[in-house]
Amino acid sequence: MIFIHCPHCGDRNEDEFTYGGDVEHRRPDKPDAMSDAQWCEYIYCVPNTKGWAKEHWWHVRGCNRWILVERNSINNELRKPDEDSGSE
Amino acid sequence: MKYSALNLAWHALRNHGGWPPAWRHARPKPSYDVIIIGGGGHGLGAAFYLASQHNINNVAVLEKGWLGGGNTARNTMTIRDNFLYPENVRFHRAAVESWHTLSNDLNFNIMLSKRGMTTVLMGDRDLSDAKRMVNTTSLFGAEHRIITLEELQQRLPLAESPQRLPIVGGIHHPDVVIARHDAVSWGYARAASKLGVDIIENCEVTDILCDAQGVTGVQTSQGKITTRKLGMAVSGHGKRVAAMADVCLPIETVPLQAIVSTPVKPILDNVVVLRGLNTYFVQSDKGELVMGSIAEPYPSYSQRGTPQVPEATIAAILQVFPVFERMQFMRQWAGALDITYDNSPIISKTEIDGFYVDVAGSGGFKTTPLAAMMHADLIANNRPDPLIEAYGLERFSSGRLILERASYGNR
Numbered sequence: 001m002i003f004i005h006c007p008h009c010g011d012r013n014e015d016e017f018t019y020g021g022d023v024e025h026r027r028p029d030k031p032d033a034m035s036d037a038q039w040c041e042y043i044y045c046v047p048n049t050k051g052w053a054k055e056h057w058w059h060v061r062g063c064n065r066w067i068l069v070e071r072n073s074i075n076n077e078l079r080k081p082d083e084d085s086g087s088e
Numbered sequence: 089m090k091y092s093a094l095n096l097a098w099h100a101l102r103n104h105g106g107w108p109p110a111w112r113h114a115r116p117k118p119s120y121d122v123i124i125i126g127g128g129g130h131g132l133g134a135a136f137y138l139a140s141q142h143n144i145n146n147v148a149v150l151e152k153g154w155l156g157g158g159n160t161a162r163n164t165m166t167i168r169d170n171f172l173y174p175e176n177v178r179f180h181r182a183a184v185e186s187w188h189t190l191s192n193d194l195n196f197n198i199m200l201s202k203r204g205m206t207t208v209l210m211g212d213r214d215l216s217d218a219k220r221m222v223n224t225t226s227l228f229g230a231e232h233r234i235i236t237l238e239e240l241q242q243r244l245p246l247a248e249s250p251q252r253l254p255i256v257g258g259i260h261h262p263d264v265v266i267a268r269h270d271a272v273s274w275g276y277a278r279a280a281s282k283l284g285v286d287i288i289e290n291c292e293v294t295d296i297l298c299d300a301q302g303v304t305g306v307q308t309s310q311g312k313i314t315t316r317k318l319g320m321a322v323s324g325h326g327k328r329v330a331a332m333a334d335v336c337l338p339i340e341t342v343p344l345q346a347i348v349s350t351p352v353k354p355i356l357d358n359v360v361v362l363r364g365l366n367t368y369f370v371q372s373d374k375g376e377l378v379m380g381s382i383a384e385p386y387p388s389y390s391q392r393g394t395p396q397v398p399e400a401t402i403a404a405i406l407q408v409f410p411v412f413e414r415m416q417f418m419r420q421w422a423g424a425l426d427i428t429y430d431n432s433p434i435i436s437k438t439e440i441d442g443f444y445v446d447v448a449g450s451g452g453f454k455t456t457p458l459a460a461m462m463h464a465d466l467i468a469n470n471r472p473d474p475l476i477e478a479y480g481l482e483r484f485s486s487g488r489l490i491l492e493r494a495s496y497g498n499r
Contacts, residue, residue: 001396036485041336044429044484046340075390
């Protein structure tokens with residue numbers, strides 16, 4: 001069990017959270033201007049980083065807010081992301 | 089050396105001191121006709137079929153660690169064909185059959201054991217889904233059938249039917265087999281090596297070299313090796329290796345756990361699936377209960393997995409099989425599974441000429457011989473066999489996905 005640090009609730013069990021994807025994987029700014037090939041790339045070429053990556057997590061069974069987490073996908077080690085608050 | 093009863097007796101008399109190594113430990117040559125990245129079942133199998141079916145013997149298999157040390161060692165041995173979509177049913181039916189002659193083809197006992205699988209169905213939803221699956225697979229000749237509660241109890245005499253679980257019946261899949269996973273990679277390695285294939289362990293591919301015509305070679309921890317045809321049979325790191333050739337594969341790496349108990353005497357013949365509880369288990373030939381579940385809820389390369397998955401798996405089994413209450417938990421592991429967004433495999437050419445991939449089997453152990461054969465055929469002839477046409481990478485841009493629900497990656 002890993003503990004995920006929620007800036008609002010403190011360290012909580014991981015099963016209170018839902019993974020929300022890599023921060024680098026941004027929704028396109030101008031969806032209407034995208035070609036089919038670009039859409040395919042956006043949908044299917046997700047980062048899948050091995051090592052440290054900044055991620056969105058949703059504290060769905062907690063304060064229900066989206067937070068930023070930095071996680072090492074090799075061993076699921078966590079650290080606080082450099083920007084302190086990513087909550088919306 | 090051919091393995092036979094006579095040879096076994098002869099070596100027994102000599103105290104088993106004189107067995108030769110099963111395969112040659114090769115050093116890389118500067119160039120090969122085909123290079124396969126990944127020395128698991130799929131990669132070694134592809135090399136074996138290139139040599140045995142296509143007369144391409146100047147082949148190397150490059151393995152980062154040791155043979156069969158990746159997901160070939162990290163699966164639950166179960167070989168099944170209960171899928172939902174025609175493309176997958178057809179492929180997995182043929183894959184199950186491809187195991188039957190493997191011990192003979194390789195002259196290596198892969199310890200194939202025909203167990204049959206019994207799926208426990210809970211509630212009307214399970215039952216109607218099961219009918220759909222049985223009807224679909226029967227179109228392709230599978231003998232799966234719905235069984236009544238009485239027959240279910242006969243097949244699984246140890247199972248109890250707790251009041252709170254609405255067990256309504258089951259499915260019997262007579263064709264499901266298990267095989268000794270290590271023997272698969274060792275058998276392929278030995279047979280391929282005998283046909284001249286170079287098996288190079290501790291050789292990590294660090295870059296894929298290309299020019300305007302396509303693949304030209306690979307850079308490895310043991311130097312540069314040139315080739316015009318490169319096959320990749322990598323699990324867990326498929327996306328990273330393909331990225332070396334600037335090919336973006338539509339996969340994510342997710343751990344899939346398994347749990348093993350201490351060995352006990354034979355008590356369970358079938359592979360048991362508790363469908364609604366996302367759990368299955370089987371007793372191995374060594375006597376351990378091998379238990380598996382669904383993939384982890386988030387991507388990771390960690391080969392450990394989260395503790396809540398084994399907890400839920402064991403809880404599910406104990407609800408229906410309280411007889412196992414005092415079994416000892418021995419070990420637990422996770423394999424790094426490459427999962428596509430439609431949960432179906434990729435056996436395909438890529439946009440780089442001469443670069444082929446066989447990845448994301450979503451529990452690819454069960455398809456090892458057939459996928460390897462098809463991969464070898466694709467490399468040799470540069471066009472996909474009709475069996476794997478649907479598994480091309482182009483399905484992601486055309487939108488013709490095969491949204492399989494009957495695989496581990498289901499989410």
